[in-house]
Amino acid sequence: MPTIEFKGKSYEVDEDGYLINLNDWNEDVAGFLAEQEEVEMTEAHWEVVNFLRDYYAEYKIAPMIKILVKAIGAKLGPEKGNTKYLYSLYPAGPAKQACKIAGLPKPTGCV
Amino acid sequence: MAKVKVEVPELTGEITIPGLKEDAAAAVKSHNAPAKDMTDLGFPTELVPDWKEKAVAKFAELLKKYRSLKVYMDICVKCGACTDKCHFYLSTKDPRNMPVARAELLRKVYRRYFTTAGKVLGKLAEAEDLTKEVLEEWYTYFYQCTECRRCSLFCPYGIDTAEITMAAREMMDTVGLGAKYPLQTINKAITIGNNLGMPGPAIRSTLDFMEEDVKEQTGVPVKFPMDVKGADVLLITPSADFFATPHVESLAGYAKVFHQAGISWTLSSYASEAGNFGMFNGNYEHMQKIASRIKVAINELKPKRLVHGECGHAWRVAYSFWNTLIGPFDSLDPKYPAPQHICEFTYDLINRGALKLDKTANDDFVVTFHDSCNVARASRMGNSPGGQFEIPRAIIRATCNKFVDMHPDTIREKTFCCGAGGGLLADEIIDLRIKGVMPRMQAYKAVKDSHGANFFALICAICKAQFTKVFPYYGYEMEEVGGVHQLVSRAIVLGGKEGI
Amino acid sequence: MQFLTIIFSLMAYGAAAVFVFGILCKIMVYAKTPSPLKIPTTPAPTTSFGAAVRVLSEVLLFRSLYRSNKWTWLGGVVFHWAFLFVVLRHLRYFLYPLPAWDMKLQYIGIVAGIVLPIAVLYLLMRRTTVDRTVFISSLADYFALTLIFFIAGTGLMMKFYERPFMVDIKGFVYGLATFNFSAVPTDPVFLVHFTLVMILLAYFPYSKLVHAPGIFFSPTRNQADNPRERRHVNPWSPNLT
Numbered sequence: 001m002p003t004i005e006f007k008g009k010s011y012e013v014d015e016d017g018y019l020i021n022l023n024d025w026n027e028d029v030a031g032f033l034a035e036q037e038e039v040e041m042t043e044a045h046w047e048v049v050n051f052l053r054d055y056y057a058e059y060k061i062a063p064m065i066k067i068l069v070k071a072i073g074a075k076l077g078p079e080k081g082n083t084k085y086l087y088s089l090y091p092a093g094p095a096k097q098a099c100k101i102a103g104l105p106k107p108t109g110c111v
Numbered sequence: 112m113a114k115v116k117v118e119v120p121e122l123t124g125e126i127t128i129p130g131l132k133e134d135a136a137a138a139v140k141s142h143n144a145p146a147k148d149m150t151d152l153g154f155p156t157e158l159v160p161d162w163k164e165k166a167v168a169k170f171a172e173l174l175k176k177y178r179s180l181k182v183y184m185d186i187c188v189k190c191g192a193c194t195d196k197c198h199f200y201l202s203t204k205d206p207r208n209m210p211v212a213r214a215e216l217l218r219k220v221y222r223r224y225f226t227t228a229g230k231v232l233g234k235l236a237e238a239e240d241l242t243k244e245v246l247e248e249w250y251t252y253f254y255q256c257t258e259c260r261r262c263s264l265f266c267p268y269g270i271d272t273a274e275i276t277m278a279a280r281e282m283m284d285t286v287g288l289g290a291k292y293p294l295q296t297i298n299k300a301i302t303i304g305n306n307l308g309m310p311g312p313a314i315r316s317t318l319d320f321m322e323e324d325v326k327e328q329t330g331v332p333v334k335f336p337m338d339v340k341g342a343d344v345l346l347i348t349p350s351a352d353f354f355a356t357p358h359v360e361s362l363a364g365y366a367k368v369f370h371q372a373g374i375s376w377t378l379s380s381y382a383s384e385a386g387n388f389g390m391f392n393g394n395y396e397h398m399q400k401i402a403s404r405i406k407v408a409i410n411e412l413k414p415k416r417l418v419h420g421e422c423g424h425a426w427r428v429a430y431s432f433w434n435t436l437i438g439p440f441d442s443l444d445p446k447y448p449a450p451q452h453i454c455e456f457t458y459d460l461i462n463r464g465a466l467k468l469d470k471t472a473n474d475d476f477v478v479t480f481h482d483s484c485n486v487a488r489a490s491r492m493g494n495s496p497g498g499q500f501e502i503p504r505a506i507i508r509a510t511c512n513k514f515v516d517m518h519p520d521t522i523r524e525k526t527f528c529c530g531a532g533g534g535l536l537a538d539e540i541i542d543l544r545i546k547g548v549m550p551r552m553q554a555y556k557a558v559k560d561s562h563g564a565n566f567f568a569l570i571c572a573i574c575k576a577q578f579t580k581v582f583p584y585y586g587y588e589m590e591e592v593g594g595v596h597q598l599v600s601r602a603i604v605l606g607g608k609e610g611i
Numbered sequence: 612m613q614f615l616t617i618i619f620s621l622m623a624y625g626a627a628a629v630f631v632f633g634i635l636c637k638i639m640v641y642a643k644t645p646s647p648l649k650i651p652t653t654p655a656p657t658t659s660f661g662a663a664v665r666v667l668s669e670v671l672l673f674r675s676l677y678r679s680n681k682w683t684w685l686g687g688v689v690f691h692w693a694f695l696f697v698v699l700r701h702l703r704y705f706l707y708p709l710p711a712w713d714m715k716l717q718y719i720g721i722v723a724g725i726v727l728p729i730a731v732l733y734l735l736m737r738r739t740t741v742d743r744t745v746f747i748s749s750l751a752d753y754f755a756l757t758l759i760f761f762i763a764g765t766g767l768m769m770k771f772y773e774r775p776f777m778v779d780i781k782g783f784v785y786g787l788a789t790f791n792f793s794a795v796p797t798d799p800v801f802l803v804h805f806t807l808v809m810i811l812l813a814y815f816p817y818s819k820l821v822h823a824p825g826i827f828f829s830p831t832r833n834q835a836d837n838p839r840e841r842r843h844v845n846p847w848s849p850n851l852t
Contacts, residue, residue, distance in 0.1 A: 015142045015291070016538060059313035065356045067320050083356060083590075093580070095355070096538070108296045109306030110351040110358075110386060110422070110536060110572035131742050176847055178644040179830045185637070186825035189752050190687065192679035194743040206746045215747070228817050237749050260831075263652050265679035267669060267687070268822055269831035271650065395647065395848060431649045434842045448839045488652055491836055496654035524654060 006032045018099070018106045025053075025103030033101045037092065045089055045101075047075050052102040062099050062107060117542045119584050120202060120549040124557040126521070128195045129204045136205035139543050141254045141535070144289035148298045152397065155287035162286035163241050167224050169285045170278075173393075174225065179274040184221045186268050187211060193262035193272075198528050199255050202546035207252050210262035210272045216248050217279050246288065253279040254290055255543060257535055258391060258424075259484035259528035276533070277393025284392060293534030296388045300401045304383050305350035311337075311380035317353045318378070325363055331605040333370045335362075339377035340412050344369065346376055347385045347405055347429070347450070348420025349572035357593040358575050361421050364596025367603045368457050372465050376418070382408035385425035386572065390432070391534040399436045402428065406437040415444040418451050421594050423483035423571030424532060426452060430490040454570060455492050457599060458502045461509050467604040473511035476566035478598065479558050480504055480516065481551065481578075482526035483571035497523070503595050507568055510602040515562040521554040531577035541580075548581050555587075567592050616783075619795040619805065623787050626809035633816025634824060641828040647845040655836035662835045669832055686737060690730035696723035697763070704784040721770065728763040731756050751818060758811055765804035775801050 001020065003010040006029060012020040017036065019025060030049060034041045051071050055063040063071075065083060073081015083094075090097040095107055146156035159165060174181045193210040195201065200208040207213060215237075222229030222238035229238030239245060258273035283289065299308040318335035325333045336342065346369075352362040369376040382404040389398030409417065417440065419429045429450045434440070440449040448455070460466050480503060492498040500523045508514050521527050530547025558564040567578060569592070579589040656662050668674040673691075677684045700720025702713050735756050738744045769775055775798035786793040795802070814820065827833065844850075 014145070059310065059316060061307065061309050061313045061354075064317050064320070064354045064359060066324065066359055067317065070320075070324075106538075107307060107354070108292070108299055109308075109354075109384075110349055110576050111307065111355040131746055175644060176647065178641060178646045178828060179650060181644045182641055182825050182828050182830075186819065186822040186829075188819045188822050189744070189747045189749070190676065190683055191738075191741065191744040191747065192676050192683060194747065196679070206743070209743060209747065211747050226817065235750065237751060260652060263831050265675055267673055267676040267679075268826045269652055269669070269675065269829040271652070271831045274650070395845075399848065431838045434838050435648055435845050435848075438842050450839075489650070491653055491655075491657075496657060496836060499653070524652075 004032070004036075014106070016100075016106055019103045022103060022105075030101050030103065033103075037097055037101065039090060039097065039101065041101075042089075044072075044076055044080070047072060048086070048089060048094065048098050049102040051075075052098055052104060056102075056104050062095060062104055065095060068094060117545050117584065119545055120552075122552055122556045122585060124553055124560055126201060126550045126553050129201065131206045132204035133206055136199070136203040136208060136255060136543065137251060139251060139255055139540055141250075141537055142291040142539050144291045144294040148291070148294045149284075149287065149289050151298050151302065152284075152289075152294060152394075154284045154289055154294075158287045162246075165286045166241060166246075166282045167220075169282045170221070170224065173278045173281065174221075177274065177278065179271060180278050183214070183268075183270045183275060184218055184225075187214065187218070187270055190267060192265050192267060193270075196262050196265050198259075198261070198530055198547050198550045199257075199543070202530075202549040203255075203543070207248075208255055210266075210270075213252050213256060214270070214272055214275045216245070216252055217275055220245060246283070249279050249283060250288055250290075253283070254535065254540075256533060257484070257528045257530065257547070258533035260488040261484065261525070261528065264488055264524055273533070277391070279393075280391070281393035284394065290534065290537075292537035293388050293391050296386075296534070297392065297394075297397050297401070300384050300386070300388065301397065304381055304404055306384055306386050306388065307350045307354055309350055309353060309383065311383075314350075314353050314378070314380055314383055317359075321359065321363060321366070325366070329605050331370070333363075333366050333605070335366050335378070336376060337378045338380050338412065339375070342375040342377040342412065342414055344374055344376035344416045344418050345382075345408060345412055345414035346378055346418050346420060346453070347382060347408075348378070348453075349385045349422040349425060350383055351386075351422075351572040351576065352420055353383070355572075355576060357579065357590075357597055358421075358572055360600055361594030361596035364594065364598075364600035364603070365420060365453055367600055367605060368453075368460065368466065368596070371467075371603060371605060372460050377412060377414070379405075379408035379412060381411070385420055385422045385429065387425055387428040388534055390424060390428050398428065398432070402433060402436045405433070409440070409442060413442065416447045416451060417443060417449045418453055418456050420453050421570040421572065421596060423485040423574060425572075426570075427485040427489040452492050452502075454502050454506055454595060455498075457596070458493075458506055461506065467607075468510050468599070468602040469604050470510060470512045470602060472602045473566075473598055474513075476511055476598075477513040477515060477562055477564045478507055478511050478566045478568050479514070479555065479564045480507055480522070480595075481529070481555075481567060481569040481574060482522050482524075483569055483574050484526060484528045484532060486570060487524050487526045500524075503568075503570055506595055507598060510598040513562075515558050515564055517554040517558050521550065527551040527554065529571070529574040529577040530581070532571075532573050536573050536576055544577060545581050545584050548577065552581075552585050565591055566598075568595050568598060569593075570595050613794075615797065616792070616795045619783075619802070620787060620792060622806070622809050626812040630812040630815055633813075634821070637816055637821050638824050641825065645846045646830045646834070647847065649834055649836075649838040649843045650830050651834040651836050652831040653836055655834070657835055657837050657840075659835050662833050666827060666829075666833050670826060683737065686730055686734045689726060690734060693723040693727040693730055694759075696720050697727055697766070700724070704781050705788045707781075707785060724763060724767055724770065728760050728767070731760045731763065735760075755814075755818065755820065758807060758814070762804060762807045762811065765800050765807065768800050769798075769804065773798070773800055
């Protein structure tokens with residue numbers, strides 16, 4: 001199993017760089033993962049990550065994009081409640097890239 | 112993680128047959144499956160010491176169980192009819208992506224262990240020992256086949272590379288060489304009930320959201336029911352419809368159709384997946400296990416009809432295999448086909464005048480239709496052959512004013528694969544996926560240039576995920592991709608029940 | 612003389628036995644191996660009759676090949692039909708008295724005999740000039756074509772160049788067919804022709820040439836598309852309850 005080294009600690013990740021253990025996650029690790037993804041974390045980015053983690057804590061899966069879009073719109077203003085905006089935050093896709101930074105497992109299936 | 116380097120083919124609007132570039136795609140490798148998934152699925156976690164004997168024994172077993180495999184190992188005359196038909200050959204130029212050459216990877220081992228000539232003459236009879244190198248080749252090239260059957264259509268004997276790929280993958284799985292994306296997906300479908308691994312409450316939360324969303328947009332309280340006993344229709348749809356965009360827009364479309372037709376329906380949290388990746392890896396038991404959840408749901412919810420959402424390979428399994436795997440469907444109303452595709456269902460309602468559709472709602476779009484391979488070449492809709500082409504197009508024509516077909520050599524049964532079916536919708540092989548879609552993109556570009564096409568309609572969850580992902584690489588918007596029922600959802604006029 | 616006759620008679624029976632036994636074995640294995648699932652390449656006929664017509668359209672007209680590549684189709688169709696008429700013409704050596712229909716086939720059989728090696732050369736040329744077919748072709752592919760080329764060539768030599776005494780040939784072949792032996796003609800061209808044909812017969816069941824019986828067993832072509840209407844049962848998998 002591959003690992004990533006960060007601040008003297010090593011974390012187990014899968015081949016795509018997703019954290020294996022959900023509990024390994026903290027904001028520092030998220031920042032490190034974002035750096036790897038070449039994503040510069042702004043407040044809006046954190047909003048997404050936090051929403052994903054909260055949703056995951058309740059439902060054991062990331063939310064559907066549409067739900068995420070609406071939640072972000074509610075938080076940051078309706079002009080930001082759209083898929084385009086989410087992709088501008090996470091160019092490789094909110095479901096996959098944002099999940100990775102949020103320390104959630106990668107979604108499988110036809111997505 | 113280093114960013115994967117990708118190479119995007121140039122779009123000219125034409126599909127040309129390239130010269131050979133040996134080993135051009137030899138480095139393509141899907142990730143190996145995690146130990147947990149291998150164990151759960153009954154496979155060894157890594158290559159077993161006696162892998163060669165095990166693989167040959169599995170081969171022998173499959174040859175006895177599948178006439179297709181046995182006959183197709185023997186009868187290829189290497190006429191070359193298939194050589195320019197595979198999207199992966201056309202785009203990677205790797206000669207081993209020519210279907211005949213792909214199959215030869217298995218055939219040479221077949222000759223060595225199962226034919227007299229091969230046993231005696233060896234290389235002279237094109238027979239080869241099963242070595243680690245050969246196994247590596249299998250892993251490389253049998254995970255560069257989307258099992259789309261385009262080659263089979265053109266083969267004078269109907270040799271179906273999908274059957275050969277499935278057998279090769281099953282042999283590899285058996286000795287401990289599995290691919291992550293398909294096996295992880297199979298494992299989730301078997302243990303949790305859907306490919307995404309979405310628990311019931313998460314689905315319910317999504318459906319609640321959709322109810323609110325549709326209500327907000329239309330003012331009509333369209334229901335998205337789940338686990339309702341005694342509903343007329345049990346809808347089995349890919350779990351991506353509960354999660355991804357644009358998939359969910361089609362889910363809204365189905366719900367509105369049911370609502371407007373006044374037919375009660377339900378989803379099942381237990382059987383929350385139409386997709387069946389068991390087929391992709393050729394394991395009958397897995398395929399049957401995944402499908403059996405639907406049987407359980409039928410027994411529990413006691414619907415009269417079984418309707419199937421927009422998903423290509425799933426429709427193949429449902430249409431062609433369900434009756435064998437989990438049939439007969441004696442408890443369902445025999446007046447309706449079991450299963451029935453949502454397109455058949457909607458088409459029927461349109462024909463009976465039960466739906467009011469406002470075509471101008473889609474006036475922004477010039478729509479074209481992508482025939483998904485498993486629907487086109489491995490299933491049917493309606494009562495006559497080819498209904499799988501006519502019915503979705505008829506629905507599209509009923510929902511929009513501007514429709515244009517792509518080049519005749521790239522649609523209907525000659526359709527080109529999206530480049531990610533067959534368990535290849537994995538991130539690590541994105542470069543291959545971008546290449547594989549090239550023939551389809553050329554045809555789309557041609558109708559973009561000639562007719563201004565800007566909406567790419569389709570009825571497959573994998574296709575939807577693949578096209579939304581690769582369109583931007585080619586400079587197109589991902590919003591151009593959407594389901595046929597997304598068009599229905601936009602055009603349907605709710606309220607004012609007319610009844611049927 | 613006697614010795615040569617024994618050798619060639621044994622060879623003929625040997626080759627015929629290998630051919631018949633080999634083909635029957637293949638057919639039996641194909642017929643016995645189950646088709647667990649419905650896998651016709653669609654759009655497909657919805658009835659068994661329709662599926663039979665589909666298979667025949669492949670066997671007689673090479674319909675799928677036509678859709679794939681018109682040039683390969685042309686070569687393939689001409690080759691196979693020529694081969695068929697050449698074989699039918701050769702029935703004259705097995706039948707006595709010669710039926711009227713076979714008489715009528717003699718002329719077209721000769722035309723076919725001339726066309727056959729030309730078609731073989733065309734197929735060989737195609738195989739060796741298109742980079743894709745060069746890549747996939749192997750010794751076996753060249754062997755089969757070359758063998759048939761020489762069979763046709765020696766046959767034509769006997770027709771147009773060095774005609775052996777036909778009565779002797781018919782006597783020998785008819786004798787073999789009716790177990791009423793007569794001496795093998797010693798014409799060297801005939802002996803080469805005859806030997807090559809025996810090689811082809813023996814080679815047939817153990818090579819790609821089994822595509823001839825095999826095509827009838829191809830599930831993607833011979834299955835009717837009716838899985839919803841009629842439940843297809845997998846013989847090796849138990850029913851779920």
